[in-house]
Amino acid sequence: MAEPSEGRRPVRGDAQIVGVFRSLAAHERLAVAGAAIVVASLFLPWYGVTLAGGLVKTALGTFGLIEAALILTVGSAAFLILSSTRGYTLPRPLDEGTLLAVAGAWSALLITYRMFDRPDFELAGAGRVGLRYGIFVALIGAALLVIGGLRKRREERR
Secondary structure, eight states: OOOOOSSOOOOHHHHHHHHHHHHSOHHHHHHHHHHHHHHHHTTSEEEEEOSSSOEEEETTTTOSHHHHHHHHHHHHHHHHHHHHHTTOOOOTTOOHHHHHHHHHHHHHHHHHHHHHSOOOOOOTTOOOOEEOHHHHHHHHHHHHHHHHHHHHHHHHHO
């Protein structure tokens, strides 16, 4: 039987992920962090009603076209960053920073739409559906994606 080690040694996949993240510039890290925050916020409560104890729904609990578009948008932004760090260059009229800023703005627009188009809880006497903290965390992640894209664009223009 193998002896227990002092600490967990990184597996090859872990070391590659950490190496790729370390190789990113600060604005690219900001954009990747924003995309990760948006995806993580899908598991947090976005909506709720005030009943005995309160009921909440996550974004994945109300999964529809908007949430699918949100995952696709932030996933493609993260893929763009990772592929450009490996040497891929975009065709001439496209800039990575501009695409990242547009992806963040589109994500923020989708999240804002979800703030106004709230799901029904289908309970008798449920009352008005309120917003919970998860949707605001998603907006912060989208804002980080926009800021990272604008910083990248400013660097590309120099």
